[in-house]
Amino acid sequence: MANAKGYAAESADSELAPISFERREPRPDDVSIEIDYCGVCHTDIHFAENDWGVTQFPVVPGHEIIGRVTAVGSDVTDYKVGDTVGVGCMVDSCRTCSACETGLEQYCQDGMTATYNGEDRHDGSITYGGYSDSVIVSERFVVKVPEKLDPVSAAPILCAGITTYSPLRHYGVKAGDKVGVIGMGGLGHMGVKFAKALGAEVTIFTRSESKVAEAKQQGADHVVVSTDDRQMEAAAESFDFMLDTVPVQHDLNPYLNCLTFDGTHILVGLLESVAPPLEAGNLVFKRRVLAGSLIGGMPETQEVLDFCADHGITCDVEMIDIRNINEAYERMKKGDVKYRFVIDMKTLKAA
Structure with a gap:
């Protein structure tokens, strides 16, 4: 076991604070990574505050991880010491079901292992995330960061980026399509960039007149x-297409009305029940589809990083000191970030 340092929430009503904890021993297929940067996702707040009632404390959040390889196991073939790599929202899956065999590990029929607050499939230990100095991950769940990508702004691509890229690719968005993006936060602004790069005509839907110029x-x-x-x-x-990035309950009916016949409304932010109720006629009479999408599999996560490098796409970020993480959480709740916080892990040593 290796000693690691990070920031954790010890309970639902406690602030994140420094913690020392044990990382598991590396296995033959593992890559050991020193973490340089970690993006801050709204999901991190949900787990830190136990909004979904499933958090196992202490929880070390963080699933937008960029770092450098410090060691590799004997079975590792794709990485070497010194490589710049990324780790996203999952660190394992069953690897044998039909979803895993087709590179859709996020839909593993036995359930994927989340980067934090997950249960290790081998020893039953709880996984800890990227608000820390190091992480150990199976080679299959590590991705290469292209040299052309700025590693700081690349971190959120591993969640906000893949979450919006995957459905656009899956549903076949192409040149000439008209795509509406609902919401303009961390997910929404990436959705605009991807849809534009795919050749679509893109419209942002926002509730605020003040965001038009933005x-x-x-x-x-x-x-x-x-x-x-x-x-x-x-x-x-x-x-x-409508790419719906709003993470809280909102009326879908007006947006469904904006779809042409055979149009598709894709949910990537909402995990709660739909309220107010859906008017089924909005679907039936125009053969519209209401769909959902969850991050992306490992091949597609590598694909989105390469796509970003090829098209000059980055996430707009604000770098923070980890000692300011609790303040950052409060700002995120107010929507006061353009558009993603990224923690500089060098500040962990000072903390």
Whole structure:
């Protein structure tokens, strides 16, 4: 066992604070990584505050990890000491079910092992995330960071990036399609960039008139203020796809009305029940599809990093000292971040 240092929540009502803990012993297929940067996802807050009632404390959050390889196991073939690599939202799966065999480990029929707050499939220990100085991960769940990518802004691609890239690819967004992106946070601004790179005409839907100029700066072709009834009426039956990044309950019906027939509304942020209720006629009479999507498999996670390198796509980030993580959480709750916090792990030594 190796001693590691990080930041953890000890209970649902405690702030994150420094912690020392044990990392498991490396296995033959493992890559040992010294963490340089870790993005801060809203999911981290949900687990730290036990919003979903499943957190096992202490919890060390963080699943947007960029670091350098410090050691490799005897069975590792794709990585060597010194490589810049990434680790996203999962660190293992059963590897044998039909989902895993097709590179869709996030849909493992036995359940994927999350990067933190998961149960190790071999020894039953609880996994700890990237708010720490090091991590040990099976080679299969490590990705290469292209040299052309800035490692700081690459970190959120491992969650916010793949979460929006995967459904756009899966549902076949192509040049000439009209894509609406609902919400303009960490996920939404990446969705705009990917849809544009795929050749689509992109419209951001925002509730705030004050975000119109900001949306245009992110590359949106058009902006619809969803609280303006006239603008929503003008957008009716116009879109091939709606990428819905909003993580809280909201009325889907007005957005479904914006889809053309055979249009697809894709949920990537909402994990709660749909409220208010869905008007089924919005689907039936236009053969519309309401779909969901969860991150991406390992091949696709590598693909999105390579895609970003090839197209010059990065995530807009604000670097923080880990000692300011609790303040960052409060700012995230207020939407006060453009668009993703990334922790500089060098600050952990000072903490």
